[in-house]
Amino acid sequence: MDGASTLKALARDLGVSAATVSRALAGHPRISRETREKVEAAAQAAGYVPNRAARALVTGKGSGFVGLVMQDPGYGREHSYVGEFVQGLGQGLSSHGIDLFLTFVPDGGSELSVIRNIVGSRRADGLILGRTTPDDPRVDYLLAARFPFVTHGRTAADPAPFDWLDTDGATAFAEGARRLFDLGHRRFGLVSIDEPMAFRTHRTDGLRAALAGTGATLTVATSPRYDTTARDAAIRAMLTAPDRPTAVMCLFDGLALAVLDIAADLGLSVPGDLSVLGFDNIAPAAHARPALSTFDSDTLQAARHLADMLVARMSAPSAPPVHRLIPAHFVPRASHGPAPG
Amino acid sequence: MDGASTLKALARDLGVSAATVSRALAGHPRISRETREKVEAAAQAAGYVPNRAARALVTGKGSGFVGLVMQDPGYGREHSYVGEFVQGLGQGLSSHGIDLFLTFVPDGGSELSVIRNIVGSRRADGLILGRTTPDDPRVDYLLAARFPFVTHGRTAADPAPFDWLDTDGATAFAEGARRLFDLGHRRFGLVSIDEPMAFRTHRTDGLRAALAGTGATLTVATSPRYDTTARDAAIRAMLTAPDRPTAVMCLFDGLALAVLDIAADLGLSVPGDLSVLGFDNIAPAAHARPALSTFDSDTLQAARHLADMLVARMSAPSAPPVHRLIPAHFVPRASHGPAPG
DNA sequence: TGCCATTGCGCAAACGCTTGCGCGACTCAG
């Protein structure tokens, strides 16, 4: 099964030098066809696979891994996002012969120190950064270390000296606002989070811009991202206010689903009394009642693109930065409709 | 930032030998406290992190990675499962200083050949196997290669000469059947899949065993796992048969959600005319209308256990095999009730 | 004072692979 599992052993069995085997397997031109085929056959038969560590060591570059560092509870409740993201990355990278590896930052540790460790140990040839903040220390470090990376989401830097891919939340939220406006809505609500994530800024700005000058009002309810109690309280307050909005847009589907539940609890009919829009199109959105109207930000596809971008960056470290803004498309379902009255 | 990023450079700067630095950092007893502290300080200051490939090469063991090989479309539509599983594994492994890496089997490739490649290249110190089949060629290979692994799900081997962890689907399905029986149901349906997965066997057997001798009838509808058209046709046929079941149990939530949709389409009230039970408690289950009664198989926790089991196996290759059967607990919601009439 | 044990460190080999260089054996033109 694995008779000769090292290059040296293979070479000995064949009566040639290790150098020849190495070159034959690499398709080096200065090896005769005859020898190459003999070596290939023997390698095949022995089930020989080069030792990755040894190769990485001698070539200096090329551990064959790309890293994704994950944080708890940052990603903790977003299994579906994680699943799609990881799957898309993995598929994209595997097609280039690269593996994805995941590290979780330990309790009390910082993501930055984990990244330093990865870079230092040369465990990865590149990194993927998620959950980008406007002023992200990770990108500063990686830029300084000249380590290849791509981010999912933008920082505040514009133009950014690195590769990013982002979903165009601004345009989507503007579109959502316009659609609702056209349906007669004039009192808008936005359910958002406290955390200063880059995507929050963009989506909020898009909504505000679309509403500017139309005379429509906007009230905003925010809460800590993973504090469902505070979240529900904020939503409930918004929906029981004297001049409650007739249309609420939510930063992401998780919030919209909560709005749906609370509206039901309050006896508000959706979309009769209240229109609700989400963002992301997570799996439960389709099964909610009423089914949630939302925007699909094709995470799987985005992740595949990110993989390609990173591979390109790794092979051309000083190519000009690539930025990719992908549209989110509207998924009309049953949670929005004409304004009441 | 990374002034002296190799051991040798660090040693030169300190005026000692590389061996001393290596030993000092490893906490070797034959190094004086004084020297050790000096070295540690310098390493800290330089941000030195040992090169993983070099270490792995010389120690022979210890790439510091554990692999999970994923297959498309096997995992393709189960993002939530993937997310939880990967997250649980990653957390469990990271607490032992090990990283998880993912490989996707390329189109047209076999998972077995990918595994062979991983083992041969010594990219991983252990493997995690999901989607176990009763007669799984992967475990045969890994057993023969004496490579550490754990499986999520059992094979047909009993007792198995390897570590596995499984959700006790048999008991859960038996419990489900009993609950429904006690609610007066006598005509049962099972919505299942064609594929001979191990979990299918166990759940089906549990259901059959619970119904045996009670006089209750069971009709089974199966279809290829990822063929939604065939699935819907099979379900529809079951629900429009002359003596259609009053209670249907589904191999997993995805099927139950489909049953809910089709029942609604057929004008059958759930749970008035029809009781439906799922399995897994995926995210959409809670948001379905009626909310789906199901069994929770805590995937996150299971994955954490798997990580621990694998780490244990890697450090004690010849310890007796560990088997862990974890119960799935019933999550009563709104999709089941007393039998009609 | 002489001897042995202990302590603290350096030398050098090794892990499995890649690659620059060199060397012999051809081929072919002059």
Next chain:
DNA sequence: CTGAGTCGCGCAAGCGTTTGCGCAATGGCA
């Protein structure tokens, strides 16, 4: 028949670590 050019391969160094062994210096004991 000689010289240069090409081809096919081996030698050996080296990637960054770890680790067995050896050696000098120190200390304790008789």
